[in-house]
Amino acid sequence: MKRTLVTLACLSVAVGGRADAATAVAQVTAQGTKPLILAKVQDLDLGSVTLGSGVWSNATVSLSQAGVLSCANANITCTGATTVATYNVQGSKQQPVQISAPNVTLVNQSDSSQTLTLVTNAPASILLENNGFPGSNFSIGGSVTINSTTPAGTYVGTFNVTVDY
Secondary structure: OOOOOOOOOOOOOOOOOOOOOOOOOOOOOOOOOOOOEEEEEEOOEOOEEEEOOOOOOOEEEEEOOOOOEEOOOOOEEEEOOOEOEEEEEEOOOOOEEEEEOOOEEEEEOOOOOOEEEEEEEOOOEEEOOOOOOOOEEEEEEEEEEEOOOOOOOOEEOOOOOEEEO
16 A cells, blocks of 8 residues: 655745835924914094084094094094004014004093993004014094084093904
């Protein structure tokens, strides 16, 4: 009898051996910004308004951001010095800064139950001209509407101005 010897060999195959690696380059940027600093430079003053006689309504006194007074109603006379509110903001150069200046309630200093609404006229945004000091200035004007029954007196209110990048 003849014997046959069968030899089995195990073959080992390595799969997933070393392949060529790929590299991609991406640019990384980061921008630091200085914190914003807001300061009041000057208060807003609409001057003095003298009411005419008779019954009338909807006379508007307004002061533009550029300081131009409009008092073109025959029932009122505007006198005295006027000034726009001026603010200074400091931060990072060439950054746009958004400005929020809501309307202001003005209260009669002789009778606190009497008020007027100052509708503000402010820029929506400015671009900072430099880093930090001296900053950039912006102005806020506004308008009030009065009528023949508006009580006399000095009306005072405060702005609630906010700036943000």
